Amino acid sequence: MAATDTLAAPPRAATRPTPAIRRRRRPGIGNVVWGVVAWLVGILFFFPVLWMVLSSFKTEAAAYTNVPQFVFSPTLAEYRHVFSSGVGSYFLNSAIATVVSVVAVLLLGTPAAFALSLRPIKKTSDALFFFLSTKMLPIVAAIIPLFVAAEAVHMLDNVWTLVILYTAMNLPIAVWMMRSFLLEVPSELLEAAEMDGARLWRSLREVILPVVSPGLAATALICAIFAWNEFFFAVNITAARAATVPVFLVGFISSQGLYWAQLAAAATIATLPVVLAGWVAQRQLVRGLSFGAIK
Amino acid sequence: MADVCYDEATCIYAGADRPAVDALNLDIKDGEFVVLVGPSGSGKSTALRMLAGLEEIDAGSIRIGGRDMVGVPSRDRDIAMVFQNYALYPNKTVAENMGFSLKMHGVSKEERQRRVREAARLLDLEPLLGRKPKHLSGGQRQRVAMGRAIVREPQVFCMDEPLSNLDAKLRVQTRTQIAALQRRLGVTTVYVTHDQVEAMTMGDRVAVLRDGRLQQFATPGELYDRPVNLFVAGFIGSPAMNQLNVDVDAGALRVGETVVPLSAAQATAVAGLSRVTLGVRPEHLSVGGGELKLQVDLVEELGSDSYVYGHLVAEPDTSLVARAGRGRFRMGETVGIGFDPGQLHLFHPDSGERLGP
Numbered sequence: 002m003a004a005t006d007t008l009a010a011p012p013r014a015a016t017r018p019t020p021a022i023r024r025r026r027r028p029g030i031g032n033v034v035w036g037v038v039a040w041l042v043g044i045l046f047f048f049p050v051l052w053m054v055l056s057s058f059k060t061e062a063a064a065y066t067n068v069p070q071f072v073f074s075p076t077l078a079e080y081r082h083v084f085s086s087g088v089g090s091y092f093l094n095s096a097i098a099t100v101v102s103v104v105a106v107l108l109l110g111t112p113a114a115f116a117l118s119l120r121p122i123k124k125t126s127d128a129l130f131f132f133l134s135t136k137m138l139p140i141v142a143a144i145i146p147l148f149v150a151a152e153a154v155h156m157l158d159n160v161w162t163l164v165i166l167y168t169a170m171n172l173p174i175a176v177w178m179m180r181s182f183l184l185e186v187p188s189e190l191l192e193a194a195e196m197d198g199a200r201l202w203r204s205l206r207e208v209i210l211p212v213v214s215p216g217l218a219a220t221a222l223i224c225a226i227f228a229w230n231e232f233f234f235a236v237n238i239t240a241a242r243a244a245t246v247p248v249f250l251v252g253f254i255s256s257q258g259l260y261w262a263q264l265a266a267a268a269t270i271a272t273l274p275v276v277l278a279g280w281v282a283q284r285q286l287v288r289g290l291s292f293g294a295i296k
Numbered sequence: 297m298a299d300v301c302y303d304e305a306t307c308i309y310a311g312a313d314r315p316a317v318d319a320l321n322l323d324i325k326d327g328e329f330v331v332l333v334g335p336s337g338s339g340k341s342t343a344l345r346m347l348a349g350l351e352e353i354d355a356g357s358i359r360i361g362g363r364d365m366v367g368v369p370s371r372d373r374d375i376a377m378v379f380q381n382y383a384l385y386p387n388k389t390v391a392e393n394m395g396f397s398l399k400m401h402g403v404s405k406e407e408r409q410r411r412v413r414e415a416a417r418l419l420d421l422e423p424l425l426g427r428k429p430k431h432l433s434g435g436q437r438q439r440v441a442m443g444r445a446i447v448r449e450p451q452v453f454c455m456d457e458p459l460s461n462l463d464a465k466l467r468v469q470t471r472t473q474i475a476a477l478q479r480r481l482g483v484t485t486v487y488v489t490h491d492q493v494e495a496m497t498m499g500d501r502v503a504v505l506r507d508g509r510l511q512q513f514a515t516p517g518e519l520y521d522r523p524v525n526l527f528v529a530g531f532i533g534s535p536a537m538n539q540l541n542v543d544v545d546a547g548a549l550r551v552g553e554t555v556v557p558l559s560a561a562q563a564t565a566v567a568g569l570s571r572v573t574l575g576v577r578p579e580h581l582s583v584g585g586g587e588l589k590l591q592v593d594l595v596e597e598l599g600s601d602s603y604v605y606g607h608l609v610a611e612p613d614t615s616l617v618a619r620a621g622r623g624r625f626r627m628g629e630t631v632g633i634g635f636d637p638g639q640l641h642l643f644h645p646d647s648g649e650r651l652g653p
Binding site: 187189190193196203207211212 | 379387400448
């Protein structure tokens with residue numbers, strides 16, 4: 002021990018006060034400022050959500066106090082109100098529209114993305130632009146023809162109409178996202194599988210899909226969020242039977258007046274599935290893409 | 297196991313102005329280890345991928361065991377390939393990676409396990425069978441890729457620069473292991489590399505390619521001793537063969553003020569030419585005693601011996617390298633060098649083709 006110390010001592014003495022090392026040890030004033038700014042921005046963004054959740058546990062009177070209360074006795078009364086007002090059918094509609102459309106989007110979009118990434122042809126970029134261009138038209142401009150069409154086939158106020166619309170709405174995003182994930186897959190993986198005797202479907206299922214599963218999870222999550230939160234289609238082409246959770250929330254405002262606590266409780270319930278989906282998908286999302294397939 | 301025959305095999309990429317592989321003819325014997333070597337863009341990888349069924353054969357044919365492979369998909373060719381980046385299946389364990397092709401071919405689970413274990417023992421992979429590729433080192437991944445190929449007992453191995461992702465020491469070590477393994481298994485092997493040392497040390501025969509065209513297909517010794525043209529002469533051997541444009545004067549060569557006599561056969565070959573390109577390997581230049589004067593520009597000490605780089609005093613725009621014993625020469629000094637007339641190579645000054653024996 003002593004020997005090592007004496008050996009190490011002279012060079013340390015010779016090159017002692019190196020400012021570079023000091024600076025690295027103590028964060029600079031600039032870093033502190035940025036840290037504070039980042040926290041402020043974070044709190045600014047998160048505060049409305051926090052306030053919503055807090056308000057949902059207040060009584061209606063407590064939610065209305067002019068100096069906002071941070072300390073109060075929490076109650077589940079407003080949640081009970083919300084659940085007794087028949088939120089279940091709205092949730093079911095939202096769940097059907099979201100889950101079925103996301104599954105359909107992945108089933109349709111992944112093969113398209115595969116063809117556009119691993120087997121490109123001359124018109125690939127044109128096809129990709131076409132997909133994207135369908136998102137450029139404002140939805141407002143499309144709602145009248147959609148409404149007329151849905152009415153003509155007697156599918157107004159029908160949850161399957163929403164499934165079709167949400168699938169169409171999310172398909173371009175899914176194709177673009179899945180394509181970028183598939184581009185990361187080395188083409189040799191597919192070639193290796195083919196040389197090993199696997200046919201295309203088998204290679205896709207056993208080799209390619211496991212590699213892009215984080216990408217699938219990310220795509221599914223994005224599409225699920227968009228479908229779950231979609232309001233414009235839902236409010237225009239559904240009524241009592243097929244209305245979804247966002248429509249339910251708005252209905253809360255108009256029919257009952259402004260009941261802050263109740264609305265906050267309803268909004269919290271509406272947010273929960275998305276938060277849960279994000280939390281579940283997170284494990285998949287953080288996994289690296291091509292973990293050790295190539296050097 | 298089978299022989300492989302490239303018969304005027306040609307591959308043209310869409311939009312390219314010349315074929316990537318141009319009418320390639322190779323006759324590879326059963327069990328032979330053939331190396332395709334060339335600079336990048338020479339078509340060596342394309343030629344291999346044509347054999348593997350990963351590129352189209354646009355003209356000519358490739359036969360494996362006498363069977364024409366045009367239009368036959370990869371999976372029906374009974375070929376195994378080792379890729380440069382190994383292309384291991386990241387979600388599968390080492391054992392699953394190695395057994396995948398057997399599974400695809402409907403081999404029973406017990407038989408699969410037996411063969412995977414056997415290959416794993418051969419490659420020292422037994423303790424790693426349960427691991428995923430991401431938990432392996434580069435060398436281990438390389439061995440798994442080899443294992444995946446040998447477990448199938450295919451007719452032909454294709455290897456596309458399988459060592460280029462390894463560090464220098466491991467590369468040399470693995471090089472000998474692969475060569476030994478191939479001799480032991482006796483499977484016909486086509487191996488692509490850009491490294492001429494790999495080509496010379498591993499191959500029974502080596503095919504040198506340039507711009508999609510075959511330059512020479514011969515044993516390493518013959519490539520070294522009798523290169524058919526200046527390209528092969530310059531590509532094979534390190535440091536490269538010295539090349540000097542010299543005058544022909546009455547059946548002899550004139551280098552500066554020095555006259556180098558030619559053998560009768562060589563004299564006949566250069567008859568009618570006023571200039572030729574003279575090729576001499578660095579080890580065939582004797583440094584220290586000779587009529588030509590060399591100004592030393594640089595000395596590379598390798599430990600066992602040294603390389604002396606310099607230029608002829610009489611012709612300052614020449615550049616020569618000679619092998620010498622260690623520590624004898626210094627930068628800036630002028631030394632005499634001599635040729636061994638029996639070890640000269642003569643090439644046509646325009647076409648670069650070999651002249652004479």
